[in-house]
Amino acid sequence: NAGVTQTPKFRILKIGQSMTLQCAQDMNHNYMYWYRQDPGMGLKLIYYSVGAGITDKGEVPNGYNVSRSTTEDFPLRLELAAPSQTSVYFCASKRQGSGELFFGEGSRLTVL
Amino acid sequence: AQSVTQLDSQVPVFEEAPVELRCNYSSSVSVYLFWYVQYPNQGLQLLLKYLSGSTLVKGINGFEAEFNKSQTSFHLRKPSVHISDTAEYFCAVSDGGSGNTPLVFGKGTRLSVIA
Numbered sequence: 353n354a355g356v357t358q359t360p361k362f363r364i365l366k367i368g369q370s371m372t373l374q375c376a377q378d379m380n381h382n383y384m385y386w387y388r389q390d391p392g393m394g395l396k397l398i399y400y401s402v403g404a405g406i407t408d409k410g411e412v413p414n415g416y417n418v419s420r421s422t423t424e425d426f427p428l429r430l431e432l433a434a435p436s437q438t439s440v441y442f443c444a445s446k447r448q449g450s451g452e453l454f455f456g457e458g459s460r461l462t463v464l
Numbered sequence: 465a466q467s468v469t470q471l472d473s474q475v476p477v478f479e480e481a482p483v484e485l486r487c488n489y490s491s492s493v494s495v496y497l498f499w500y501v502q503y504p505n506q507g508l509q510l511l512l513k514y515l516s517g518s519t520l521v522k523g524i525n526g527f528e529a530e531f532n533k534s535q536t537s538f539h540l541r542k543p544s545v546h547i548s549d550t551a552e553y554f555c556a557v558s559d560g561g562s563g564n565t566p567l568v569f570g571k572g573t574r575l576s577v578i579a
Contacts, residue, residue: 356507383564385566385567387569392473392571392572393571394468394470394554394569394570394571394572395508395554395569396569397566397567397568400566402564410566442507442508444508448564449564451496451498451513451515451558451567452498452510452513453498453500453508453510453567455507455508455509456507457506457507458505458506458507
């Protein structure tokens, strides 16, 4: 029972490079989320999706893009990496009508 | 928009002592409340949740929390902590009703249990 799977677990980028963080869930959840976690700041919502083909901005969307072509996958794209995007990124999902989020193990990104 | 305040960023406590981690949220309208725990280098996992009904909620690992609507609080308690409880704890809130609004998280409280 995989739950929410994130890849890669670690990545180092140079300023200006692009990359995609992958997220997949096998629980048939409609709702998916991307959060970033910075020390002492808790988790901040980047983007979320309520179903395939539907995405919406969260609190800190600048510098990121998402797509949701299938129920299972919710990739997060960084187009021009900046040092301010150094963070740990968490993907999460939940069933419609349930408050409980299920989290992946996180992707630690460093931009140098 | 909802907001969550965790009043203590760090809480050191001796093993087998009781602990309370404090959480206040901004709105007195219908809410869903959660506590999540994060062990080092791991994702977050649910400790307990309040959706409706009894204001005293019991969770995993002996933790419990009490929903206090008049004080807009949802403090987490454990009567006797263990070394393995050392972790970061996050309080989170979402609007009640459909339960479909995104969770808003507090900044976290780092619990350190001392032998």
